[in-house]
Amino acid sequence: MKTVATFTVNGLPHEIAVEPHQLLIEVLREHLGLTGTKHSCGVGNCGACTVLVDGTPELACLTLAMEVRDKSVLTIEGLAKEGLLHPLQQAFVDYGAIQCGYCTPGMILTGKALLDDNPDPTEHEVREALAGNICRCTGYVKIVEAVLAAAEVMRKGGN
Amino acid sequence: MEGHAADNRKSAVHQGAEVAQFSVVGTRIRQPDGPAKATGEAKFAGDISLPGMLIGKILRSPYPHAVIKSIDTSKAEALPGVMAVLTPDNVAEWKTFDRGMKDMPLVAGGYRVPSEEAVVNKVARHYGDAIAAVAAVDEHTAEEAIELLEVEYELLPFVLDAEEAMQPDAPQVSDLAPDNVGKHLFYPYPEGDVDKALAEADLVVSGVFSTHKQDHCTQETAACVAYLDASGRLNVWSQCQLAHLGRRELASIFKMPVNRIKLMTPFVGGSFGQRGAVCAEPIAVALALRSKRPVRLVFSREDNFLGLESRTGFKKIDIKMGFTSDGTLTAIKTQMIGTLGGYMGCGPMSSVIGMTLAMGHYRCPNRFGEAHMVMTNTPVSGAMRGFGNDAMMFCIEQLMDDAARRLGIDPIDIRLKNAKEPGEIASMGLELESTYMEDCLQLGAEAFGWHEKRTQAKKDEGPIKRGYGMATMSHCTGAAPLYLEHSNAMVKFNEDGSADLTVHPAPVGQHIWGALSQICAEELGIRAEDVHIVTGDTDVTLFEYGSDASRSTYAIGGATLRAARQAKEQMLARAAEMLEVPADRLEVKDRVVVVKGRPDKTVTVAEVCYDAIYAFGGRATNFAGKQSFESTWNSPTYGAYFAEVEVNTETGRVHVPRFVTAIDCGKAINPMAVEGQLEGGLQQGLGYALTENFIVNPKTGVVETDNYDSYKVPGALDMPDSTVLIVDKPDPKGPFGAKGVGEPGMVGIPPCIANAVYDAIGVRLRDLPMTPERVLEALTEKTEGETETVRGE
Known part of the structure; x- marks a missing residue:
């Protein structure tokens, strides 16, 4: 039995008819075409599907769509403003923190939640925040560097 | 520098004085695909949507060896929205294939692998073998249809262990592999009289090692989108690393001219060798042809663990190395038994490549190697970053350490003593164009503080035993002259x-x-x-x-x-x-x-x-x-690796707080990209060495590790403090002096860690992965060097 519910995704309200069992990742990818949210393990072990729900990182592969009705969902597509990359996105590009790019959306959004909460994290705090996000390409070195660099840019008021 | 990306703080490029001045080469440019990937705009295969597109799903065997007697598809086909069902009986119109694409010319010397696999298989040869597939209007309908398929199995006896499979009375995996030996292969560059040289050696070090099946764990699972357009051309979005060979394989399976297939490569979310085979393509294409609709097939994580090739594990690697008393290497003899799984694919050649690269790493006048690559009722083995060199270097570099210790030579010095010079014959049988292994050793040792750490007295840290180890490796740059280049x-x-x-x-x-x-x-x-x-x-x-x-x-x-x-x-x-x-x-x-x-x-x-x-x-x-x-030449890339480990003698856990990699990959076209390869290789090498383990239940043949909760890949907190050093001296033949750097990142890591573990606890760990259980077991036994002989003692 489908329910029509309102979802605010990247600042825009969407009315979508969803089944009670439908997962947030399915609504984002299949209904809204927001394929930047990636499916990888399907059981909440890898962080590839991370989105921000009211600013908090949530795993879209474990979250029922109905759980986030009337809440504000931010996906990777909503991060750049008017064609300008968010400092985290820019730092990931600049520091070579992106290889295959599949974990990147989840890494960047997890990083954003960290920096919104803690603008001046230590390297260890960055690693702790990213501990649930698996990357198979980079060894995390340049990802951690990029998050720290973005933190500095954001502290100085960049974008 | 305008247009250039950020500099890395810890790593360094050491340019030789003779390096030519370049404008673009050698700079840390940003990647052209970075913004697309940072914004979610980049399209991977699973992101592609087409009008009228169906979703594919696969039914996999719950048994390691079984005949599919029948599949009743009536209930699935009656489900609204189900548009195609593939069963072993209705895919016979298409040709069988080898997933490693070695059923057609690829390897020099006429090496071939039989075409034994069908789109879906009548005899399941391993737990998770694909036996049926469906395409339906959406994912839920496809999943429901899979559950409605009623399969009658005839269970067959199965064999999971490579050595047991070689016994005369073992169950047969393939009719084409007598005694289950899929391939009996030899080291292609033998030299001298290895038995005589071993008999005459002042010191023989030896060991029996084993390595395991490692899953690539690409963050994107296998995926493919296919449709036949109105003009009769097959359009395929494929992750295949070897796109033109993938097209050739699909043309063969589906009996089409190659130019009726348009194979498109989207962004691919990691590969590491796994997509060097056909993966989701045959089933996706078959479903598209049968349904006459576009089909998207995306593997689940479980599909990836069960249905794709992963690193070839070796049940046994028996190596003997002979030395003169001054540390000169005189002989290497290798016997390998490898585990192929249910189909041959890319797996067999991992023995040949491993022996070729590792046995040719040092100057050595007497060499012989032989491998039995054995079929078993387990998921299929293939190529992963290192392709057998990882396994062979794990053995050779530990034995090199053994020899150094027994002869009272510094581990670095014994390696330098036996290092090849330009102009000698390199591992692939061609003249060595360039080697800067000595630079790697010098830079790495200095950054790591090798000599200070090895000589200073260790402080008492209770149950924590600290150790320092090193290893070297060389790896091919392309596979000339053994593979098509x-x-x-x-x-x-x-x-x-x-x-x-x-x-x-x-x-x-x-x-x-x-x-x-x-x-x-x-x-x-x-x-x-x-x-x-x-x-x-x-x-x-x-x-x-x-x-x-x-x-x-x-x-x-x-x-x-x-x-x-x-x-x-x-x-x-x-x-x-x-x-x-x-x-x-x-x-x-x-x-x-x-x-x-x-x-x-x-x-x-x-x-x-x-x-x-x-x-x-x-x-x-x-x-x-x-x-x-x-390419008619091959310039190996050289590397030196240094690790500090902490072994907890109460829990058996090995922790690696510090790691240094120094690499000679010729001229680094983009040092930032080179660093990325080595830093990433360290994550895979660390997992391979310590935590990742593909476990098949020995009683049932069921794969017990089919997702990240049971198969532990290193996360951001598990990684050592890592330094990457690039020698950056040009090779005479590579473009602007470059050599390859994809695989070297991980090849030297397991032996380096094993050597550090030995330094910490005085025990040789010869089996991968070095799990806490194995460490504790080894500490209890604390017997090592059981087969060595030291002459003159």
């Missing part, structure tokens, strides 16, 4: 002086587009951002062997350099006319053609290109180069 590139100038480079590497995350744009721009005398990469479509690209064997920068870069040179010569000929000087007096740099010695006499590349394209009176031409490249 054919690449092509086209370069054309546009009227504004920009250029388009048409190539077909696999964009699996190795920053290859950026590296190729740098090589192209350096030769053309323009900037990297002036080069646009045209790629990912077999309709457009010339034949390309593809991206594996650490070859893309070297071989595709080699083709790119030649094609760019050809286009540049045309451009300079025109510029010579415009400037009224001979072409050999011209040089081009940063978009401007200059007469040598006359800095006032110039014309821009844009002006020359415009003049050629918008020309009248019979002078119109489009400068373009098209060149083939087939």
Whole structure:
């Protein structure tokens, strides 16, 4: 039995008819075409599907769509403003923190939640925040560097 | 530096004095695909949607060995929205294949693997073998249809262990493999009399080792989208690392001319060798042909663990190495038993490549090696980063350490003593073009503090025992002369002086587009951002062997350099006319053609290109180069690795707080990309060494590790403090001096950690992974060197 519910995704309200069992990742990818949210393990072990729900990182592969009705969902597509990359996105590009790019959306959004909460994290705090996000390409070195660099840019008021 | 990305704080590039001055090569450019990936815009195969597209699902065998007696599809077919069902009985119109694509020429010397696999299989040869598939209007319907398939199985006896499988009374996995030996292979470059040399050696060190099946754990699972268009052409979005070979394999399976298949390569979320085989493609294409609708097939994580090739594990590697008393290596003898799984695929050659690279790493006059590659009722083995060199180096580099200790030689010195020099024959049987292993050892030892750490007294840390280890390795750059090594590139100038480079590497995350744009721009005398990469479509690209064997920068870069040179010569000929000087007096740099010695006499590349394209009176031409490249040489990449470990003698856990990698990959086209390969390789090498373990239940054949909760890959908190050092001295043959760097990142890591563990606790761990259980077991036994003999004692 489908329910029509309102979802605010990247600042825009969407009315979508969803089944009670439908997962947030399915609504984002299949209904809204927001394929930047990636499916990888399907059981909440890898962080590839991370989105921000009211600013908090949530795993879209474990979250029922109905759980986030009337809440504000931010996906990777909503991060750049008017064609300008968010400092985290820019730092990931600049520091070579992106290889295959599949974990990147989840890494960047997890990083954003960290920096919104803690603008001046230590390297260890960055690693702790990213501990649930698996990357198979980079060894995390340049990802951690990029998050720290973005933190500095954001502290100085960049974008 | 404008246009250049951020510098890395910890790592360093050490340029040799003789390095030529480049404008573009050697700079840390940003990757052209970075913004698309940072914004979610980049399309991976699973992101592709087409009108009317169906979703595919696979039914996998719950038994390790069974005949599919029948499948009742009536309930599934009656479910609204189900558009196609594939069963072993209705896929017979299509040809069988080898997933490793070795049923057709690829390997020199006529090596082939039989075509034994069908789109879905009548006899399941391993737990998780694909036996049926469906396509339906959405994922839920497809899942429901899979559950409605009623299968009657006839269970067969099964064998999971390679050595048991070689026994005469063992269950047969394949009719084409007597005693289950899929391939009996030999080291291709034997020399001397190894038994005599071992008998005469002053010291023989030996050991029986084992390595395990490692899953690639690409963050994107296997995926494919396929549809037959109205004109009868098959359109396939494929992750295959070897796109043109993938197209050839699909043409064979589905009995089509190759140019009726348009194979497109989207962004690929990691590969590491796994997509060097056909993966989701045969079933996706079959479902599209049967349903006459576009089909998207995306593997679940479980599908990936069960249904794809993963690293070939070796049940047994028995190695003996002979030395004279001064540490000179005189003999290596190797016997390998490898576990192939239910189909041969890419697995067998991992023995040959491993022996070739590791047994040819050092100068050694007597060499012999032999491998039995054995079929078992377990998921299929194949190629993963290192391709057997990881396993062989794990053994050789531990034995090298053993020999150093017994002979009282520093581990670095014994390696230098036996290191090859340029001009000697390298591992692949060709002349060694360049080696800077000594530089790697010096730089790495200094950064790590090797000599201080090895000599200082260890402080008491209770149950924590600290140790320091090192290892070296070399790895091929491309697989000449053992594999096909054919690449092509086209370069054309546009009227504004920009250029388009048409190539077909696999964009699996190795920053290859950026590296190729740098090589192209350096030769053309323009900037990297002036080069646009045209790629990912077999309709457009010339034949390309593809991206594996650490070859893309070297071989595709080699083709790119030649094609760019050809286009540049045309451009300079025109510029010579415009400037009224001979072409050999011209040089081009940063978009401007200059007469040598006359800095006032110039014309821009844009002006020359415009003049050629918008020309009248019979002078119109489009400068373009098209060149083939087939490497007939092979320059190995060298590396030295240093690890600090903490072994907890109460829990058995091995922790690695510090790691240093020093690499000779020739000239680093983009040092940031090189660092990325080595830093990432460390994560995979650490997991391979310590935590990752593909577990098959020995009683049932069921795979117990099919997701990240049971199969532990290292996370951000598990990683050592890592330093990467690049020697950065050019190779004489590589494009602008480059050599390969994809696989070296992980090859030397397991032996380096094992050597550090030995230093910490005095116990040799000869089996991978070095789990806490094994460490504790080894500590309890604390017997080592059981088969060694030291003459004269």
